Amino acid sequence: MKKNQPSSKAILLMLSLMLTTGFISGCSSNSPEKQSNTGAQSPANNSSTGNNEPKESVSGDADPFGKYETPLTIRFTRDVDNDTQDNIIPKTPGETIESNRWLKAFSEKLGINVTYDWTVSTGDAYTQKMNVTLTSGDLPDMLRVTPAQMKQLAEADLIEDLTPYWEQYASEDLKKLYAEQGPAVLNSAAVNGKIVGLGKADVYGDGVYLWIRKDWLDKLQLPEPTSLQDVLKISEAFTTQDPDGNKVNDTYGLALTKDLYGGAMGLEGFFAGYHAYPNMWIDDGSGKLVWGSTLPEVKESLKALSDMYKAGQLDKEFGVKDGGKVAESIAAGKIGIDFGAQWNPMYPLISNYQNDPNANWVGYALVSVDGKPALSPQRFQADSYWVVRKGFSNPEALIKMFNLHVELNWGKTGDFDYYYMPAANDSVGVWKYSPVQPASAFKNIRAFQEIEKARKDNSFDSLTGEALAIYRNIKAFEDGDVSQWGWPKIYGAEGVYRHGVNYMDNERFKYEAFAGPPTETMAERKSTLEALEKETFVKIIMGAVPLDDFDKFVDNWYKVGGTDITKEVNEWYASNK
Amino acid sequence: MRIKKKLDWFLVINNIFLLLVAAACVLPMIHILAISLSSSAIASTGTVTFWPKEFSLTSYEFVAQRKAFWDSMLVSLQRIALGGAINVVLATTIAYPLSKEKKDFSFRAFYAWTFFITMIFGAGLIPTYMLVKELGLIDTVWALILPGAVPVFSVIVLLNFFRLTPKELSESAFIDGAGHWRTLWSIYVPVSMPAIATILLFSLVGHWNSWFDGLIYMNNQSNYPLQSYMQTVVVQKSFTTLTPEEAKVMAKISDKTLKSAQIFLGALPIICAYPFLQKYFVKGMVLGSVKG
Structure with missing residues (x-):
């Protein structure tokens, strides 16, 4: 009895929660129309504080750094991550989210006063909160929204067209930054030919690498890998030759999770060795887009993976382990190969080192099966865009703020050591105090190049900006601060970025070709298709179904929505060439 | 006598069942406590079960601040x-x-x-x-x-x-x-x-x-x-x-x-x-x- 009653209440509660959360997502799709009235009322409240420059005067005085004579108050919302809570705020006495060096800079240099309607923690909480805000109709002046939200807002005509403002107000540096990884970065925010939002400039990331435990290689006297065949051999040796020397057969070759893909412990880098690019849209060579997972090269890679599984080189239980669980195996020193981004030493590889000081992970460039260089697959990962509420008096203010952020951090008049990672504040990332945070995709690789040059000329004194901040961390590790282990792994003489430079110089990036907001059928079917894909691939790797089920999967994929999505994606591709 | 034996069986099974239910409630809490009292390096390997390894209070000091x-x-x-x-x-x-x-x-x-x-x-x-x-x-x-x-x-x-x-x-x-x-x-x-x-x-x-x-x-x-x-x-x-x-x-x-x-x-x-x-x-x- 005692147990029964509260649990039935709990079920009721859960049911109602499920209903209500479902309600958010259901509601957000049709609510913009409903609230257009309220949305139209609020500009009046604000325009009084802004200057009276009418919107049409875009062609007038278009100074990218022009200061507003009458201070302009702009309502934002923002998320605050744990790094800000735990490190940045404590290390910058006197500064808060609402009052800090960045907001002061915006106010002094641009005449823009930033206020926050609300602050919330990063991730899902922000999206939920934004959903409620959008449906309630009281939009802040500038909002960071998901691609889907952006599309809905644009279609309901609730946000400004930023196209003319971008042309007029974006500084040279900012334009360069957004052109670095191709025009798609900017155009991804185009709805009906108008750019309605500004996303991150570094959406594609800067490379997938191959991380291997060098101490195991040395112990088993294996050469560094130059081809995928080498990697397969290494994986076999790591499994069968007891690299950790504990006389127990308890090690695996390759790290993989039930999600198959990911920035750490993902399989993209392995697939790329077969010139297969699953989980992204690629041009098939004839100007048509196809979903990479459906191509024959993927089948070939799956065969290799299932052979590895049969030989015991993969965790038997990978099909139920998420990233956190596989990271535990890495920490416990059970795994020797990991495909992932440059930041992998920061997480999860460092946990291995903390338990075993001999663990020496080294990053290598991706290798291929046929001698042709493997391209690093770069998915388009835009998760948010900045948009401006329809009717706001000064939409260009957003672009000016972007300009200033870039200028103060990396520009000629900037002060990196005050605005980005000031040494005076223990090099915490104070740039996070800025509500908008555009950054170059290749800034890290460039910082590596500077450090590398200093290493050659022994001219560390001449380092400035980001390179200097990074060099300090490397130095700290050399002086015994083990928590900085990741930095030399990325930026050191043997750092992974020596391959990043190679990627960048030789254009060894395979950028995802589709970069638009989710299409109609995608919104409906994407999760079904993803589930189908993962389930099939996991089963094939585990040998639960024969390899030829891959062909059935391709048929199914097209049948349950893939055909429509492919058509929509190609329409987008044709109109955005 | 027979009746008594029957009752015993019921009690035994009932007790075992209730003990299992109780354990299902208590063990996760003990697990969490054990992790919180271990060093963070060893906890990241996922090997801590119901007793702390490399006892440490660092996490509580951190939470306190x-x-x-x-x-x-x-x-x-x-x-x-x-x-x-x-x-x-x-x-x-x-x-x-x-x-x-x-x-x-x-x-x-x-x-x-x-x-x-x-x-x-x-x-x-x-x-x-x-x-x-x-x-x-x-x-x-x-x-x-x-x-x-x-x-x-x-x-x-x-x-x-x-x-x-x-x-x-x-x-x-x-x-x-x-x-x-x-x-x-x-x-x-x-x-x-x-x-x-x-x-x-x-x-x-x-x-x-x-x-x-x-x-x-x-x-x-x-x-x-x-x-x-x-x-x-x-x-x-x-x-x-x-x-x-x-x-x-x-x-x-x-x-x-x-x-x-x-x-x-x-x-x-x-x-x-x-x-x-x-x-x-x-x-x-x-x-x-x-x-x-």
Whole structure:
């Protein structure tokens, strides 16, 4: 009895929660129309504080750094991550989210006063909160929204067209930054030919690498890998030759999770060795887009993976382990190969080192099966865009703020050591105090190049900006601060970025070709298709179904929505060439 | 003799079963405690089970300095103090008239249904949010308390309990000249303490555990109740969508010991309150539901 009653209440509660959360997502799709009235009322409240420059005067005085004579108050919302809570705020006495060096800079240099309607923690909480805000109709002046939200807002005509403002107000540096990884970065925010939002400039990331435990290689006297065949051999040796020397057969070759893909412990880098690019849209060579997972090269890679599984080189239980669980195996020193981004030493590889000081992970460039260089697959990962509420008096203010952020951090008049990672504040990332945070995709690789040059000329004194901040961390590790282990792994003489430079110089990036907001059928079917894909691939790797089920999967994929999505994606591709 | 043997078997199986159920409740908590007391390096390998390895108190020291944790703890304490009191007072004053017979209270059925319907149908999140917003409750502790101020389920429990109370008690009170208020506070409430303790416990646990309303109604993180804060600490980002910046943060927050310490400390107050109210809990539930 005692147990029964509260649990039935709990079920009721859960049911109602499920209903209500479902309600958010259901509601957000049709609510913009409903609230257009309220949305139209609020500009009046604000325009009084802004200057009276009418919107049409875009062609007038278009100074990218022009200061507003009458201070302009702009309502934002923002998320605050744990790094800000735990490190940045404590290390910058006197500064808060609402009052800090960045907001002061915006106010002094641009005449823009930033206020926050609300602050919330990063991730899902922000999206939920934004959903409620959008449906309630009281939009802040500038909002960071998901691609889907952006599309809905644009279609309901609730946000400004930023196209003319971008042309007029974006500084040279900012334009360069957004052109670095191709025009798609900017155009991804185009709805009906108008750019309605500004996303991150570094959406594609800067490379997938191959991380291997060098101490195991040395112990088993294996050469560094130059081809995928080498990697397969290494994986076999790591499994069968007891690299950790504990006389127990308890090690695996390759790290993989039930999600198959990911920035750490993902399989993209392995697939790329077969010139297969699953989980992204690629041009098939004839100007048509196809979903990479459906191509024959993927089948070939799956065969290799299932052979590895049969030989015991993969965790038997990978099909139920998420990233956190596989990271535990890495920490416990059970795994020797990991495909992932440059930041992998920061997480999860460092946990291995903390338990075993001999663990020496080294990053290598991706290798291929046929001698042709493997391209690093770069998915388009835009998760948010900045948009401006329809009717706001000064939409260009957003672009000016972007300009200033870039200028103060990396520009000629900037002060990196005050605005980005000031040494005076223990090099915490104070740039996070800025509500908008555009950054170059290749800034890290460039910082590596500077450090590398200093290493050659022994001219560390001449380092400035980001390179200097990074060099300090490397130095700290050399002086015994083990928590900085990741930095030399990325930026050191043997750092992974020596391959990043190679990627960048030789254009060894395979950028995802589709970069638009989710299409109609995608919104409906994407999760079904993803589930189908993962389930099939996991089963094939585990040998639960024969390899030829891959062909059935391709048929199914097209049948349950893939055909429509492919058509929509190609329409987008044709109109955005 | 035979009968005795049969009984024994029942007892054995029953005991084993209950022990397993108890273990399923207690072991996760012990596991969390063990992780929170281990060193973070060893905890990241996932090998800590029910006893700490490389004993360390670092995580508790870190939590002690984490202002956001204690801020939200305060909000939660404030919430259960206010929310618990309001829930109990309203439930009592509503249950009393509804426990009367139709001849004493002619619109009884109408009122009873009015309350009962809210238990089955909700307006949905957006209308509720807008109501709370228009009432100016956003960012105040009242946004967490007023929307659920009348716990209908508790009203029903209490109502049935009141009905079980011998009529002679209230009749004699009326003969002695007491009104309805006097009867309620001096007769019904004292004899119904088990039921009231039960609904108080419901309300405390409910308020302590809910996190979604805090997330939605609070515009400033320093106003989060503890569980909303914990949700942001505990919920892990999916690895497929991790950005480099988030990964760097992950290196810090993926610290399992820190998470576990906060989970444990977060559960502690309610664990402490439980034993004191629990003895009423059993009695209250049974009595309230016999004639339900």
